[in-house]
Amino acid sequence: xxxxxxxxxFSAFILFVWMAINIFLFVYFYFFYDLGPQFFYTRHLLGxxxxxxxxxxxxxxxxCMLILLPVCRNLLSLLRGSFxxxxxxMRKQLDKNLTFxxxxxxxxxxxxxxxxxxxxxNLERYNNSRQGLDDELSTALSDLADTENTTxxxxxxxxxxxxxxxxxYFAFTTIAGLTGVxxxxxxxxxxxxSMEVIRRSYFEVFWYTHHLFIxxxxxxxxxxxxxxxxxxxRTNPPHNTTFCKDHPDDWGQIPECPIPQFxxxxxxxxxxxxxxxxxxxxxxxxxxxRYMQRVQYKKIVMRPSKVLELQLIKNGFKxxxxxxxxxxxxxxxxxxxxxxxxxxxxxxxxxxxxxxSAGDWTDKLIEIMKKVPEGGEGPKLGVDGPFGTAxxxxxxxxxxxxxxxxxxxxxxxxxLKSIWYKFKDSDPKLRTRKIxxxxxxxxxxxxxxxxxxxxxxxxxxxxRGMGDFLTYKLYLTGWDQSHxxxxxxxxDKDTDVxxxxxxxxxxxxxxxxxxxxxxxxxxxxxxVGTFLCGPEALGKVLEKKCAKYSDVDPRKTRFYFNKENF
Amino acid sequence: MGKIEWAMWANExxxxxxxxLLTGGIVGVAGQFRGWQFAAYAVAAGVFVCLLEYxxxxxxxxxxxxxxxxxxxxxxxxxxxxxxxxxxxxxxxHAAICVPGGFMLATVLGCVCLGIASLIYLAAAxxxxxxxxxxxxxxxxxxxAQSIKNPPQxxxxxxxxxxxxxxxxxxxxxAYDNPMSVTDDE
Numbered sequence: 001x002x003x004x005x006x007x008x009x010f011s012a013f014i015l016f017v018w019m020a021i022n023i024f025l026f027v028y029f030y031f032f033y034d035l036g037p038q039f040f041y042t043r044h045l046l047g048x049x050x051x052x053x054x055x056x057x058x059x060x061x062x063x064c065m066l067i068l069l070p071v072c073r074n075l076l077s078l079l080r081g082s083f084x085x086x087x088x089x090m091r092k093q094l095d096k097n098l099t100f101x102x103x104x105x106x107x108x109x110x111x112x113x114x115x116x117x118x119x120x121x122n123l124e125r126y127n128n129s130r131q132g133l134d135d136e137l138s139t140a141l142s143d144l145a146d147t148e149n150t151t152x153x154x155x156x157x158x159x160x161x162x163x164x165x166x167x168x169y170f171a172f173t174t175i176a177g178l179t180g181v182x183x184x185x186x187x188x189x190x191x192x193x194s195m196e197v198i199r200r201s202y203f204e205v206f207w208y209t210h211h212l213f214i215x216x217x218x219x220x221x222x223x224x225x226x227x228x229x230x231x232x233x234r235t236n237p238p239h240n241t242t243f244c245k246d247h248p249d250d251w252g253q254i255p256e257c258p259i260p261q262f263x264x265x266x267x268x269x270x271x272x273x274x275x276x277x278x279x280x281x282x283x284x285x286x287x288x289x290r291y292m293q294r295v296q297y298k299k300i301v302m303r304p305s306k307v308l309e310l311q312l313i314k315n316g317f318k319x320x321x322x323x324x325x326x327x328x329x330x331x332x333x334x335x336x337x338x339x340x341x342x343x344x345x346x347x348x349x350x351x352x353x354x355x356x357s358a359g360d361w362t363d364k365l366i367e368i369m370k371k372v373p374e375g376g377e378g379p380k381l382g383v384d385g386p387f388g389t390a391x392x393x394x395x396x397x398x399x400x401x402x403x404x405x406x407x408x409x410x411x412x413x414x415x416l417k418s419i420w421y422k423f424k425d426s427d428p429k430l431r432t433r434k435i436x437x438x439x440x441x442x443x444x445x446x447x448x449x450x451x452x453x454x455x456x457x458x459x460x461x462x463x464r465g466m467g468d469f470l471t472y473k474l475y476l477t478g479w480d481q482s483h484x485x486x487x488x489x490x491x492d493k494d495t496d497v498x499x500x501x502x503x504x505x506x507x508x509x510x511x512x513x514x515x516x517x518x519x520x521x522x523x524x525x526x527x528v529g530t531f532l533c534g535p536e537a538l539g540k541v542l543e544k545k546c547a548k549y550s551d552v553d554p555r556k557t558r559f560y561f562n563k564e565n566f
Numbered sequence: 567m568g569k570i571e572w573a574m575w576a577n578e579x580x581x582x583x584x585x586x587l588l589t590g591g592i593v594g595v596a597g598q599f600r601g602w603q604f605a606a607y608a609v610a611a612g613v614f615v616c617l618l619e620y621x622x623x624x625x626x627x628x629x630x631x632x633x634x635x636x637x638x639x640x641x642x643x644x645x646x647x648x649x650x651x652x653x654x655x656x657x658x659x660h661a662a663i664c665v666p667g668g669f670m671l672a673t674v675l676g677c678v679c680l681g682i683a684s685l686i687y688l689a690a691a692x693x694x695x696x697x698x699x700x701x702x703x704x705x706x707x708x709x710x711a712q713s714i715k716n717p718p719q720x721x722x723x724x725x726x727x728x729x730x731x732x733x734x735x736x737x738x739x740x741a742y743d744n745p746m747s748v749t750d751d752e
Contacts, residue, residue, distance in 0.1 A: 120594075188579075191582070
């Protein structure tokens with residue numbers, strides 16, 4: 001329980017505040033429309049479906065404002081930078097931006113459903129009143145039309161159409177109705193294409209369909225322009241509803257009951273969403289400007305197993321360890337930007353990415369690069385970034401556990417290189433005393449370049465006598481009989497047969513309990529930062545272990561879990 | 567977007583449409599809206615579409631992720647053979663099912679969503695995709711070779727002992743390199 005608070009406390013607090021605001025908005029606006037005297041006549045026609053429609057509308061305003069903010073990456077990077085002096089926990093919240101974006105999206109979907117269903121009831125009741133099927137008061141109210149001395153209450157004006165089709169007709173001929181249908185449709189398409197199955201397999205479908213949010217926000221801003229939610233206005237002399245509701249025939253003829261006047265509410269949604277829309281527009285503008293900036297090639301290297309290394313130079317480009325960039329190649333696709341973690345250290349005068357063949361875009365890029373002659377310039381590239389991720393914090397912890405699974409090992413290439421440079425320069429900013437590195441992969445084919453890097457580091461550390469600064473363990477999870485035989489034959493060699501490193505390769509998955517025990521034993525009073533770049537399932541396991549082996553006592557070992565994902 | 571299987575998205579869209587049609591239908595019936603008969607139809611149609619679309623198809627390339635508990639649905643859907651396998655049939659079926667939903671506001675959204683799903687299925691059919699059931703893999707043990715049952719009775723033929731002894735005179739012919747180190751000090 002205590003571990004939960006240490007590791008999840010702040011997230012729970014943010015969620016609690018968000019949920020509290022949602023509940024408050026819902027309840028406040030429900031009672032505003034349910035009890036407000038200016039809606040007395042409106043409620044007479046609609047019943048409780050009026051507040052049931054308006055309450056989710058308020059919650060929707062709030063959430064549509066929030067939904068754009070977690071995906072403004074530059075804004076988040078800016079906030080991370082300004083939080084450098086603040087606590088570590090604040091910055092960790094910014095890692096969970098995508099989780100929050102999804103949560104807000106679920107709330108929007110739920111509230112849209114409630115809002116739409118309530119409005120279905122509203123339209124049906126308005127229609128019935130207009131057809132004269134309800135009581136005398138309703139008929140009188142519905143008959144009020146927009147003329148010189150009357151204003152309408154019931155927005156359904158038409159009567160000479162098949163009554164079953166009137167609600168549909170109304171939905172498609174009023175601003176509110178049409179925008180409502182269009183944006184709900186856009187929302188449904190966005191949601192179905194964002195399902196995990198589609199997103200993980202066909203990112204392009206997800207990404208392009210997601211741009212329907214432009215239609216969503218455009219429609220949302222105009223949704224209330226028709227002002228069809230009417231409230232009663234003050235008249236001179238005042239119209240006393242308590243008395244006049246029983247005398248609809250006398251309206252306008254007796255002094256107590258002048259004809260009641262109605263007006264629609266001022267549309268408010270734009271006030272909520274305009275800020276975030278402007279911010280997001282700036283984000284995309286920044287991306288466009290960065291795209292226009294020139295990217296020069298320093299070197300193009302084809303690595304084994306279809307891995308492409310690009311060493312690039314860009315004016316004014318400054319990076320930190322473990323950050324990623326978005327790369328665009330107009331020769332392949334004008335609109336696609338793909339994220340790659342940088343594998344170079346900030347101390348170098350270029351930045352590099354290692355791109356593995358993993359789909360259409362990467363395959364085409366590798367093909368194009370293969371055809372570039374030795375020392376020649378590659379195709380024009382656009383680079384947006386760098387964007388920060390959790391790995392930036394790795395040097396703040398006295399002790400760090402770095403876990404890279406498969407392709408997730410890439411940010412750690414950047415970190416380890418940076419460590420090497422910092423050591424060579426004896427950089428005082430380096431707070432880290434000890435690093436544990438766990439590399440998990442099925443087979444090492446695609447990562448020979450990384451094994452080379454580790455070899456170099458190993459040698460350097462031996463030379464300086466800093467052998468125990470970096471402890472790394474490699475786990476080959478996809479071993480088979482031939483591997484085992486090969487290892488048996490060469491078991492008494494000094495270096496490992498698979499990687500050529502001094503550290504022998506382990507086979508199978510690591511036993512995390514043992515690893516965490518060992519780290520805790522060797523560092524009894526430290527704060528240990530755990531960084532993962534790898535699959536979700538592993539993240540969950542590690543999160544649990546961090547919670548399990550953390551001590552609430554701040555003097556003892558505490559594990560903080562950080563996850564990087566795309 | 568070369569490798570996309572449109573049917574996967576069509577399936578998600580159709581399942582969502584089924585749910586929306588169902589919800590619209592329930593609202594229409596529960597609220598006793600004008601034209602509630604169309605709403606009642608939408609309830610039935612929504613349930614049917616959900617049942618048809620719940621089992622995911624096996625992907626042509628890559629790993630397929632099942633929906634929870636979809637096995638029984640897979641079996642039911644499989645029994646209709648070519649009717650459910652072929653996506654042209656599904657496209658036209660969804661197009662036909664969605665039409666009555668357009669006659670009443672509560673079900674119009676379900677109608678439009680299902681229409682869109684029908685179009686995506688049409689695209690999938692044109693690209694030659696079809697529905698494959700995800701069935702649990704049967705573990706087949708490799709058939710045991712016949713020879714293992716009859717071990718040899720006699721040792722293999724060897725040349726006579728004189729030839730087998732190392733000919734000390736002829737070093738070249740009797741030299742023999744061990745493939746593995748047989749000394750223990752390497």
